Amino acid sequence: MDEKQVIQDFTDKNLKNKNGKIEGQRINKGWFKKHKFGNEYEVFQKNSIIDSKTLYLFLTKESDKCSCGKEKRFVGFRDGFKEYCLPCSRKKNNGMLHLIEQDVQIPDVPKFVKDRNGGYSTTKLKTLSKDTVSKIKERTLYLKKASLSERIYQIEHNLFCLPKCKLCNKEHNNFYTSKYGYRDYCKGKCSYNYNRKEKIKSLRKHFYKKYQNLYQSTEDYNITLFTKENYLNNKECTIKFEHVCGHVYNLDKEYQGHLKCPKCFPVRSKIQYEIYDWLKDYVDCKFNDRKTIKPKELDIVCENFAIEYDGQMFHSYGKSSYNLFDRTIENKNLHLEKTELVESEGLQLFRIFSSEWVNKQEIWKSVLLSKIGKTKRIFARKCEIKEITSKVAKEFLQKNHLQGAINSSVRIGLFYNDELVSLMTFGKTRRAKYKGLGNFELYRFCTIINTTVVGGASRLLKYFEEKYTPKMIVSYANRRWSQGNLYDVLNFEFIENTKPNYFYFSGNDSTKLLSREQFQKHKLGGVLKNFDFELTETQNMYNNNYRKIYDCGNKVYIKK
Numbered sequence: 001m002d003e004k005q006v007i008q009d010f011t012d013k014n015l016k017n018k019n020g021k022i023e024g025q026r027i028n029k030g031w032f033k034k035h036k037f038g039n040e041y042e043v044f045q046k047n048s049i050i051d052s053k054t055l056y057l058f059l060t061k062e063s064d065k066c067s068c069g070k071e072k073r074f075v076g077f078r079d080g081f082k083e084y085c086l087p088c089s090r091k092k093n094n095g096m097l098h099l100i101e102q103d104v105q106i107p108d109v110p111k112f113v114k115d116r117n118g119g120y121s122t123t124k125l126k127t128l129s130k131d132t133v134s135k136i137k138e139r140t141l142y143l144k145k146a147s148l149s150e151r152i153y154q155i156e157h158n159l160f161c162l163p164k165c166k167l168c169n170k171e172h173n174n175f176y177t178s179k180y181g182y183r184d185y186c187k188g189k190c191s192y193n194y195n196r197k198e199k200i201k202s203l204r205k206h207f208y209k210k211y212q213n214l215y216q217s218t219e220d221y222n223i224t225l226f227t228k229e230n231y232l233n234n235k236e237c238t239i240k241f242e243h244v245c246g247h248v249y250n251l252d253k254e255y256q257g258h259l260k261c262p263k264c265f266p267v268r269s270k271i272q273y274e275i276y277d278w279l280k281d282y283v284d285c286k287f288n289d290r291k292t293i294k295p296k297e298l299d300i301v302c303e304n305f306a307i308e309y310d311g312q313m314f315h316s317y318g319k320s321s322y323n324l325f326d327r328t329i330e331n332k333n334l335h336l337e338k339t340e341l342v343e344s345e346g347l348q349l350f351r352i353f354s355s356e357w358v359n360k361q362e363i364w365k366s367v368l369l370s371k372i373g374k375t376k377r378i379f380a381r382k383c384e385i386k387e388i389t390s391k392v393a394k395e396f397l398q399k400n401h402l403q404g405a406i407n408s409s410v411r412i413g414l415f416y417n418d419e420l421v422s423l424m425t426f427g428k429t430r431r432a433k434y435k436g437l438g439n440f441e442l443y444r445f446c447t448i449i450n451t452t453v454v455g456g457a458s459r460l461l462k463y464f465e466e467k468y469t470p471k472m473i474v475s476y477a478n479r480r481w482s483q484g485n486l487y488d489v490l491n492f493e494f495i496e497n498t499k500p501n502y503f504y505f506s507g508n509d510s511t512k513l514l515s516r517e518q519f520q521k522h523k524l525g526g527v528l529k530n531f532d533f534e535l536t537e538t539q540n541m542y543n544n545n546y547r548k549i550y551d552c553g554n555k556v557y558i559k560k
Helices: 003-016 029-034 038-046 054-060 086-093 096-102 106-113 122-126 130-139 147-154 190-214 229-231 269-279 336-344 353-359 363-372 390-400 456-468 486-488 519-527 537-543
Strands: 075-076 173-179 221-223 236-245 246-254 286-289 299-300 306-309 348-353 376-379 384-387 410-416 420-427 441-449 451-454 470-477 494-499 500-504 511-517 547-549 554-558
Touching: 003 038, 003 054, 029 038, 054 075, 106 122, 106 130, 106 147, 122 147, 130 147, 269 286, 269 299, 269 306, 269 353, 269 511, 306 336, 306 353, 336 348, 348 353, 348 363, 353 363, 363 390, 363 441, 384 456, 390 410, 390 420, 390 441, 410 456, 420 451, 420 456, 441 451, 441 456, 456 486, 470 486, 519 537, 537 547
Parallel strands: 306 348, 376 451, 441 470
Antiparallel strands: 221 236, 236 246, 286 299, 299 306, 384 410, 410 420, 420 441, 470 554, 494 554, 500 511, 500 547
């Protein structure tokens, strides 16, 4: 049996599918080797058969050359080659080309290249001769970078200058399509402003109709009603609502969402409304803002900061019988990415975990009041400095610091009228890369809630440096509530941002955050009821109804 017959039989038996088509992906060394067709592969290789096209040529001995000498178009093994190459096929099937190449005048070109919809056909444009194209370009030299369809449009409409923008009155070449011609506005600000103006107008009409139908004839809402004309032309962008419950709230005219009283018909967590209602008595703020980092939403936005309330069940990972909470694919940087996005807009983002609002609500309120300058002020020069016991330090930190107490070897406090008002604690460095004789870590610094001790941190640090003469001090700023501004004042040097840290909490009790240190894998055997050494720490925790939540990492600072 000759090689051609061997290849033909092998093709019919192994390479064709039910429809008689060749499975071209099988013609490779890997497939032959996998199915143990070593001898057949040698025959294929010997005859330079590498795909369905070369296989077709070998079996049929058909020429793949067009009459013009170019390669014909290959359709597939079953259908073989087309009769012509692509250029010859266009000439054969398009009589328009011959008309244009003979005696068609340039003004008559548009009618030959138009399609049934009134635009210029891309396929027909390609059939224009080089001579015709060069003549078209000569007629429109003032358009240096114009497309061929734009040039033909100019000839068709006898345009010898560019159109002018309706806003800035400058010439522009904002060409839309061959059917619709040029836009009314030039690219950039003019086009953007026009489109935005029309969009806002449309949104306002929709809002007016919606609010009018829902509330105008309702006794439950006290609203300052507008006529439609006054409402649409009113420069103010908010409208004031007062519900029968007594709750007063404002809505943006462009807002397209929930219009009812948010207190009686909440669409967000009630805690978000609680934070908003408390905060708006001290500072102007917006609720559910989608403009600052659009299209993402921020729970509350003020002049120089924003707040995100993170319900721990919704923002954590773990197994659950409830589909909404059953998530084990983790995105460690989810919170960090939003924080960095807000910071890029010049704002600070405070992320409040739900357990902290339950257990440390007064501390969080103190942090926010300090940010807006609404706390009591005490000057450090009027305070007395003392070192205190670990018991006193622990009690003070539990009441006034979001991270609570920590064991420390040095505890320095400021006293005002015999009352402890500020505390700074130090100890050995915890990370191996910063360990060394004479190296310390600044563990905690805080003041009594709702109080700012002016110059307190500087005085406490100076006392520590003079008495303990450290070689180096390292400290960490938690990015959920700090941007590290205090460390800049204390002349610390910024080193790096750490990766996000994580915490665990029980799926049955989301009010207690637990440090990951107590759940390291080598400790889990004595902690968990169901422990499998073959599984990872996280898998074991998920199997025991624990959930994981990530923070935003820390900023590392060093002072030498």
